[in-house]
Amino acid sequence: MLKLVLPAVLAMAGAASAEEIGQVTTAFKILGANHRIVVEAFDDPEVEGVACFVSRARTGGISGSLGLAEDTSDASINCQQTGPVKFRGELEDGEEVFSRRASIMFKRIQVVRFFDETRNALVYLTYSDKLIDGSPKNSVSAVVIRDWP
Numbered sequence: 001m002l003k004l005v006l007p008a009v010l011a012m013a014g015a016a017s018a019e020e021i022g023q024v025t026t027a028f029k030i031l032g033a034n035h036r037i038v039v040e041a042f043d044d045p046e047v048e049g050v051a052c053f054v055s056r057a058r059t060g061g062i063s064g065s066l067g068l069a070e071d072t073s074d075a076s077i078n079c080q081q082t083g084p085v086k087f088r089g090e091l092e093d094g095e096e097v098f099s100r101r102a103s104i105m106f107k108r109i110q111v112v113r114f115f116d117e118t119r120n121a122l123v124y125l126t127y128s129d130k131l132i133d134g135s136p137k138n139s140v141s142a143v144v145i146r147d148w149p
Contacts, residue, residue, distance in 0.1 A: 016044065018040035019042070022038075023039065029064075032062040033058075035059060035061075036058050037055055037057055038056055038058050040053070040056075044113065045097060046097070047085060047086070048086040051079065054075060054076070054109075056075040056100065067104060070107060071103065071109070073134075075127070075128065075138075076126070076139045077139045079143045081148070084148040093113075093115065096110055096112050102128055109126065110129065111124055119142075120144060121143060123140060123143075124140065124141045124142075125139070126140075
């Protein structure tokens with residue numbers, strides 16, 4: 001079990017921290033938290049001048065309030081250039097830049113980054129993965145790197 005959990009924990013160590021921007025309720029629950037959509041913002045940890053906004057579903061109810069529910073795989077992303085772009089290090093295609101737990105074990109919503117050298121663009125992909133059965137639901141956002149005045 002440790003061989004499965006340790007790589008996931010180490011991978012999340014390099015991921016960006018996020019700030020919750022807001023949330024909306026999608027379904028009222030009599031007991032426990034409501035089902036909701038949460039919007040979070042984070043700056044790319046390896047690319048100065050790029051910020052991303054992720055919206056993702058959060059399951060409520062009693063199990064959601066206790067952290068035992070599995071969130072759906074629904075997520076969306078939008079990334080923007082917010083200043084001069086500077087690479088802090090060598091970029092690795094498919095590098096994880098953001099991750100959040102979507103169930104008590106083995107399911108995560110994550111964002112990975114690619115660099116499209118031909119178009120001088122950073123491409124961010126959000127999706128969920130699960131140890132046994134992931135989901136094809138995904139969202140993509142591209143940031144064309146421009147000169148910043």
